[in-house]
Amino acid sequence: MNxxxxxxxxxxxxxxxxxALNWALVILELAVSILSSIIRVQGVSQALYFVSMVLMFTVLIRIFSRNLARRQAENAKFLTWWTPKANAIRGAKARRADKAHKYVRCSCGAYCRVPKNIGKVELTCPKCGKKRVVKT
Known part of the structure; x- marks a missing residue:
């Protein structure tokens, strides 16, 4: 084995x-493959199967490629697009799990955390400094 x-x-x-880009392409390929097996319309199913095969071929080409600079640039571009979305998903999941606080979104886009069941609180956004009254 060694x-x-x-x-x-x-x-x-x-x-x-x-x-990371290869993993995303594999997940997308699996989703398209499952979708092509679920859909019963002949032409649509064949088109989705073709897209699935193109994605798998692309994954294999990227895995065995020796052009490291180009593959790393592609992966970096993908990660600059994907990382904010992944962080937003993780943050939303954490905010939903926190039952002791209320999260208020400011007009600047920042989330401010306030303890629940206190009443009305004057909240100052740490990012932009805007003040507003929030009922908790």
């Missing part, structure tokens, strides 16, 4: 491998 692992390491040396 010989196979070592041979695989030697083969993958200098290649891109799996990065």
């Amino acid at each position: 010989k196979f692992r070592d041979a695989l390491y030697r083969f993958m040396y200098g290649r891109n491998g799996v990065d």
